[in-house]
Amino acid sequence: MASAHVSAARYGKDNVRVLKTDRDAATGIHTVTEMTVSCLLEGDIDISYTKGDNSVVVATDSIKNTIFITAKQNPVNPPELFAAILGSHFIEKYSHIHAANVKVVTHRWTRMEIRGKPHPHSFLRDGEETRNVEARISRKEGIVISSGIVGLTVLKSTGSAFHGFVRDEFTTLGETWDRILSTDVDATWKWKAFPDVKAVREASSKFNPAWEEARNVTLTRFAEDESASVQNTMYKMCEQILAAVPETDLVTYSLPNKHFFELDLSWHKGIKNTGKDAEVYVPQSNPNGLIKCEVARGPASNRDSHL
Numbered sequence: 001m002a003s004a005h006v007s008a009a010r011y012g013k014d015n016v017r018v019l020k021t022d023r024d025a026a027t028g029i030h031t032v033t034e035m036t037v038s039c040l041l042e043g044d045i046d047i048s049y050t051k052g053d054n055s056v057v058v059a060t061d062s063i064k065n066t067i068f069i070t071a072k073q074n075p076v077n078p079p080e081l082f083a084a085i086l087g088s089h090f091i092e093k094y095s096h097i098h099a100a101n102v103k104v105v106t107h108r109w110t111r112m113e114i115r116g117k118p119h120p121h122s123f124l125r126d127g128e129e130t131r132n133v134e135a136r137i138s139r140k141e142g143i144v145i146s147s148g149i150v151g152l153t154v155l156k157s158t159g160s161a162f163h164g165f166v167r168d169e170f171t172t173l174g175e176t177w178d179r180i181l182s183t184d185v186d187a188t189w190k191w192k193a194f195p196d197v198k199a200v201r202e203a204s205s206k207f208n209p210a211w212e213e214a215r216n217v218t219l220t221r222f223a224e225d226e227s228a229s230v231q232n233t234m235y236k237m238c239e240q241i242l243a244a245v246p247e248t249d250l251v252t253y254s255l256p257n258k259h260f261f262e263l264d265l266s267w268h269k270g271i272k273n274t275g276k277d278a279e280v281y282v283p284q285s286n287p288n289g290l291i292k293c294e295v296a297r298g299p300a301s302n303r304d305s306h307l
C-alpha cells in the first residue's frame with residue numbers, strides 16, 4: 001500500500017442532551033437549562049487509527065459520562081464557562097490528550113408569565129433560536145471561545161431596498177426601494193484567547209451581557225436600519241458588537257435572504273397586488289440568498305476566505 005499517515009484526527013461524543021435544574025431553596029424559584037453538547041478530543045491518538053491500539057482511547061461513552069458529571073458539579077451558565085471547564089478536564093487528566101473541542105447549544109426555556117407574574121417552575125419554548133458556544137481548549141493555545149446566536153428568525157415588512165446591483169444579460173431581478181426582508185440569524189463573536197480556565201472564570205460575568213448585547217444589536221439594527229442590502233445591514237451589526245464588547249476580536253454573521261415574491265393578481269378582475277399595492281406575497285423556501293461576513297478590529301490587513 002502507498003505510504004500514508006493520519007494528518008488530522010479528533011473523536012468524541014456528539015449530540016449529548018442534558019437538562020439541568022437549579023432549585024433555589026429560599027425562594028422556591030427553579031431555573032432550567034437544556035443543552036446539546038459535543039466534545040471531540042485530539043492528541044497522541046494516531047495508533048488507535050493506524051494500529052487498532054485502543055490504549056490511547058478515552059471511550060466516547062466515558063466522554064458522555066464526563067459531560068453529565070461536569071454538569072452536576074459545576075454551573076452550566078454561562079455556557080462559555082461550562083465549555084471551558086469540560087474541555088480543560090480532558091487535557092488536565094490525560095497527558096496524551098492535547099486539545100478538546102467543545103460545542104454547547106443551549107435551547108430556549110423561557111419562564112412563563114402566569115396571571116401577570118413570572119411562574120417559579122414553568123417554562124415555554126419561545127422559538128427555535130439557540131445560544132451556541134464553541135470552545136477549543138488546548139495545551140498550546142489556551143482556551144479560544146466563540147459565542148453565538150443561531151436560528152433567530154426575523155422579518156421586516158418595509159425599510160429594506162436593493163438597487164444599483166450589476167445589470168447585464170444574466171439579470172432579471174428588478175430594482176426595489178421597498179421589499180420584505182427576512183432571515184434566520186447566525187451570528188458569532190470570538191473572544192480574545194484565555195490562557196486557562198481560571199481566566200475564563202474571571203471573565204465569567206461578561207458572557208451573558210455580551211449575548212444580550214449581541215442579540216439586542218441584531219434586533220435593533222435589523223428593525224431600524226434603512227437597509228441597502230443584507231451585506232450592508234450585517235456589517236453594521238458586526239461593527240456595533242465589536243464596539244460594545246471590547247473583549248471580542250472578531251464577529252461573523254451568516255444570513256440567508258429568505259425571499260418573498262410579489263404576486264401579479266391582475267388576471268382576476270384587474271386586482272392590483274404589485275409595487276405599492278402589494279399585500280399578498282409568496283414565501284419562497286428555496287433557493288435563498290446566503291450572505292456571510294467576518295469583521296475584525298482595526299484597519300484592513302490580510303484576508304482569507306475560510307468562511
Ligand SMILES: O=c1[nH]c(=O)c2[nH]c(=O)[nH]c2[nH]1
Pocket residue numbers: 162173228229230231257289291
Ligand atoms: O440584500 C441583498 N443582497 C444581494 O446580494 C442580493 N442578490 C439578490 O438577488 N437580492 C439581494 N439582496
